[in-house]
Amino acid sequence: MKIALFGSPGVGKGTYAAKLEAIYHMPHIATGDLFRAEIKQQTELGKKAKEYIDKGALVPDEITTGMLKNRLDKEDCQNGFLLDGFPRTVKQAEALEGITTLDAIINYFADDEVIIQRLSGRRLCKKDGSIYHITNVPPKQENICDKCSGELYQRDDDKPEAIKERLEVYSTQTKPVLEYYQTKGIVHRVDANTSISEPNNHIIEDTQKILDNLKEE
Numbered sequence: 001m002k003i004a005l006f007g008s009p010g011v012g013k014g015t016y017a018a019k020l021e022a023i024y025h026m027p028h029i030a031t032g033d034l035f036r037a038e039i040k041q042q043t044e045l046g047k048k049a050k051e052y053i054d055k056g057a058l059v060p061d062e063i064t065t066g067m068l069k070n071r072l073d074k075e076d077c078q079n080g081f082l083l084d085g086f087p088r089t090v091k092q093a094e095a096l097e098g099i100t101t102l103d104a105i106i107n108y109f110a111d112d113e114v115i116i117q118r119l120s121g122r123r124l125c126k127k128d129g130s131i132y133h134i135t136n137v138p139p140k141q142e143n144i145c146d147k148c149s150g151e152l153y154q155r156d157d158d159k160p161e162a163i164k165e166r167l168e169v170y171s172t173q174t175k176p177v178l179e180y181y182q183t184k185g186i187v188h189r190v191d192a193n194t195s196i197s198e199p200n201n202h203i204i205e206d207t208q209k210i211l212d213n214l215k216e217e
């Protein structure tokens with residue numbers, strides 16, 4: 001299955017993708033993670049991308065699409081993948097058509113207040129990139145990753161000015177991608193308003209129902 005997870009920054013795509021990756025054994029390919037790895041290694045691509053990311057802007061399509069194509073060409077993606085954070089512009093969606101064909105888009109949605117609360121409380125592990133939230137998904141020990149004991153940090157683009165810009169970019173540049181795929185009839189909606197830490201949330205179960213149906217088709 002070739003799946004793209006869609007939704008506003010902060011809706012929780014990375015968190016859901018990590019859970020789905022463990023259930024379906026599909027590689028989780030997040031363009032944001034690929035960029036953060038390039039930045040950490042101080043590559044030329046990373047240096048260029050950082051200028052845009054820190055402002056909350058999108059990295060230019062040519063850079064992003066080239067980087068993603070290299071990743072999708074690898075052996076582990078040949079039987080399917082979970083894309084997270086791509087495509088984010090209609091141009092990227094069109095470029096993806098030349099690389100592969102998606103089976104489904106899972107569109108996670110949540111109210112604006114929920115999104116802002118999730119983004120401002122998000123913390124990441126410096127070592128393995130695991131995602132936490134100071135109140136919704138706190139680590140067992142403050143500021144320490146449960147899995148690898150790495151130190152947690154707040155992304156520069158999770159600070160208020162960049163958050164505002166990212167939400168603006170989402171509504172002007174990324175939302176039209178949904179319309180692009182709606183005409184192809186492959187968009188499925190999942191309500192992500194309830195926090196994943198609440199016992200009554202159905203986010204992963206609802207996604208599984210969609211993916212299991214696809215598998216049977």
Ligand code: ADP
Pocket residue numbers: 008009010030031032033035052053054056057058059060061064084085086087088089092157166
């Ligand atoms: P979030 O979904 O919370 O915004 P990501 O980790 O997916 O976080 O992305 C962080 C940043 O990386 C984005 O704000 C953008 O600058 C850049 N980025 C990620 N994916 C793309 C993409 N497909 N096209 C352009 N820029 C991207």
